[in-house]
Amino acid sequence: MITTQTTRRTALTGVAATAALGLTAGPANARTRGPRIGVLLYDGFSLLDPTGPAELLSRLPGATVTMIAEHRGPVHTDTRQVSVLAERSVAEIDRLDVLLVPGAGNRGTVAAMQNPVLLDWIRRIDRHTTWTTSVCTGALILGAAGLLRDRATTYWASASYLESTFGVKYVSERYVRTGKVITAAGVSAGIDLALCLAALIAGEETARAVQLAVEYDPHPPFDSGNAATASPELKALALQLLAQSQK
Amino acid sequence: MITTQTTRRTALTGVAATAALGLTAGPANARTRGPRIGVLLYDGFSLLDPTGPAELLSRLPGATVTMIAEHRGPVHTDTRQVSVLAERSVAEIDRLDVLLVPGAGNRGTVAAMQNPVLLDWIRRIDRHTTWTTSVCTGALILGAAGLLRDRATTYWASASYLESTFGVKYVSERYVRTGKVITAAGVSAGIDLALCLAALIAGEETARAVQLAVEYDPHPPFDSGNAATASPELKALALQLLAQSQK
Numbered sequence: 269m270i271t272t273q274t275t276r277r278t279a280l281t282g283v284a285a286t287a288a289l290g291l292t293a294g295p296a297n298a299r300t301r302g303p304r305i306g307v308l309l310y311d312g313f314s315l316l317d318p319t320g321p322a323e324l325l326s327r328l329p330g331a332t333v334t335m336i337a338e339h340r341g342p343v344h345t346d347t348r349q350v351s352v353l354a355e356r357s358v359a360e361i362d363r364l365d366v367l368l369v370p371g372a373g374n375r376g377t378v379a380a381m382q383n384p385v386l387l388d389w390i391r392r393i394d395r396h397t398t399w400t401t402s403v404c405t406g407a408l409i410l411g412a413a414g415l416l417r418d419r420a421t422t423y424w425a426s427a428s429y430l431e432s433t434f435g436v437k438y439v440s441e442r443y444v445r446t447g448k449v450i451t452a453a454g455v456s457a458g459i460d461l462a463l464c465l466a467a468l469i470a471g472e473e474t475a476r477a478v479q480l481a482v483e484y485d486p487h488p489p490f491d492s493g494n495a496a497t498a499s500p501e502l503k504a505l506a507l508q509l510l511a512q513s514q515k
Numbered sequence: 516m517i518t519t520q521t522t523r524r525t526a527l528t529g530v531a532a533t534a535a536l537g538l539t540a541g542p543a544n545a546r547t548r549g550p551r552i553g554v555l556l557y558d559g560f561s562l563l564d565p566t567g568p569a570e571l572l573s574r575l576p577g578a579t580v581t582m583i584a585e586h587r588g589p590v591h592t593d594t595r596q597v598s599v600l601a602e603r604s605v606a607e608i609d610r611l612d613v614l615l616v617p618g619a620g621n622r623g624t625v626a627a628m629q630n631p632v633l634l635d636w637i638r639r640i641d642r643h644t645t646w647t648t649s650v651c652t653g654a655l656i657l658g659a660a661g662l663l664r665d666r667a668t669t670y671w672a673s674a675s676y677l678e679s680t681f682g683v684k685y686v687s688e689r690y691v692r693t694g695k696v697i698t699a700a701g702v703s704a705g706i707d708l709a710l711c712l713a714a715l716i717a718g719e720e721t722a723r724a725v726q727l728a729v730e731y732d733p734h735p736p737f738d739s740g741n742a743a744t745a746s747p748e749l750k751a752l753a754l755q756l757l758a759q760s761q762k
Contacts, residue, residue, distance in 0.1 A: 314570065315566050315569055315570045315573070316566055316567055316570035316571075316729065319562050319563055319566035319567075319597075320563055320566075320567065322562055322597060323561065323562045323563035323702065324563075326562070326592075326594045326596065326597075326760050327756045327757060327760050328756075328760075329756070329759065330759075331760070332596060333594065333596050333597060334596065335597055342589075342600050345573075347573045347580065349573065349579060349580050349581065349602070350566075350569060350573075350580060350582055350599070350600075350602075351599070351600040351602075352597070352598070352599055352600070353589050353597070353598040353599070353600060355596070355597075355598075404730075423730065424727075424730055442732075442733075442734045453730050454729060454730030455570065455728075455729040455730055455731070456706065456729045456730055456731040456732075456733065457730055459703065459733070459735075460733065460734055460735055460736065463735055463736050463737060464736055467736065467737075472737070473749075473752070474752070474756070475736075475737060476737050476739035476749060477739070477749055477752040477753040477755075477756055478753070478756060479735060479737055479739045479740045480671075480739050480740060480741075480742060480745050480749055480750065480753040481702075481753040481754075481756050481757050482563065482701060482702040482703045482740070483651075483670065483671055483700050483701030483702055483703055483704055483740055483741075483742070484702070484703040484733075484735055484740035485689075485703075485738075485740030485741040486689075486703065486706070486707065486731075486733035486735070486740070487689045487707055488706075488707055488710055488726060488731055488733070489707065489710050489711055489714065489722075490710060490714075490719070490722060490723050490726055491732075492723035492724070492726040492727050493726045493727060493729070493730055493731035493732030493733070494727075494730075494732040495727060495730070498727050502720075502723060502724055502727055503727065505720070505721070505724035506724040506725070506727040506728040507728075508724075509574045509575075509576070509721070509724055509725060509728050510574060510728050512576065512577075513573050513574050513575075513578070
């Protein structure tokens with residue numbers, strides 16, 4: 269179960285949310301407005317990192333989910349075979365309630381970590397977010413923006429890089445919260461993060477309904493998703509599959 | 516654990532795959548060619564339905580994942596807030612090894628079930644696929660195309676519609692296989708389906724590596740994803756959240 273700050277949660281549900289979210293609408297409008305969720309896309313992102321959380325968070329009452337990139341238009345995934353459309357450029361977005369930074373393969377992650385336009389925008393947006401979040405190697409991008417403190421999680425294969433580069437302790441959990449920053453582990457962990465966020469934003473009952481809405485009762489046919497118990501051979505094969513598929 | 520047909524699996528791995536997949540390449544090329552996976556997009560699809568499986572299946576050796584729609588270009592999700600690009604039109608694709616039909620809200624599902632261009636294309640493609648698959652209400656579209664037999668699964672709220680309309684038994688499992696047709700339950704179940712498919716196509720060890728590659732060791736903070744154990748109130752709230760978010 270997740271831990272919620274009652275004061276924050278209270279401030280974010282119902283009519284009271286209008287004040288916390290910076291909205292000035294009255295009760296009628298409060299029902300139709302909700303959290304402004306922005307997902308940062310960049311060339312080479314991994315497809316499930318943003319789309320899993322976006323699916324779940326889009327079901328929160330009144331939520332808007334906006335795909336954002338340095339420039340509007342199609343943004344390629346790490347395989348270069350699929351594109352998601354960025355509806356807005358970073359220049360067009362100056363306030364979000366929730367920022368989510370997905371992960372990518374090496375090429376995409378390194379390029380984003382070295383892109384001052386993206387890092388400046390992340391820092392600027394973070395000043396006013398309620399929650400600043402990442403999935404997978406998106407944590408390294410938050411780190412490059414100077415936003416990680418104390419503890420974080422990231423993709424299992426990037427754990428030592430995270431610790432040595434940003435001086436934060438890697439925690440092998442599905443998601444790790446420090447203040448308003450929540451980092452998730454690799455790729456699919458963004459779905460667990462989204463349920464945590466759903467509860468923080470809209471309360472546990474709504475989060476449970478979101479879980480049912482996406483029938484998230486996972487039963488993978490295998491039990492090989494945890495690097496802590498994986499053999500060196502399986503880890504090597506996983507990284508080889510990623511390297512071969514990423515362009 | 517899933518059941519695999521050894522003969523089929525053998526035919527689809529390694530150099531032998533070139534014959535089974537209709538490729539004429541020699542060993543060098545065999546390493547770079549793999550299953551041709553096509554994902555059908557249509558207006559109003561649910562974002563995670565196609566993107567979860569696409570993420571996992573894109574890691575199979577040599578796989579190509581193609582987003583396909585009636586026409587090339589951006590295809591809106593059920594919230595109309597996100598678009599994925601269809602790289603190819605149905606007219607451009609006449610052979611696939613794996614077809615995946617995602618689900619949608621009511622509007623998108625009904626429109627697809629009544630679209631003769633999509634249904635004709637699904638039937639034509641199915642003649643030569645190794646696997647014809649669906650996620651969520653995509654099963655209803657397979658049903659409208661006349662491809663369901665005996666048993667299937669779908670989104671929990673569509674179970675009785677599936678049974679009464681297509682005369683197949685609804686099975687409450689993450690995915691259900693009858694011959695070469697595999698239907699998955701709602702939204703997130705496509706990820707479990709993808710692991711099953713990965714094993715059928717490339718063998719269990721590769722499927723396990725794919726699971727590790729996406730760090731799929733799910734730990735949702737709640738246990739509310741199964742409709743069979745959900746209260747009537749939670750079901751009503753889940754459907755209300757969906758209805759309010761779908762445009």
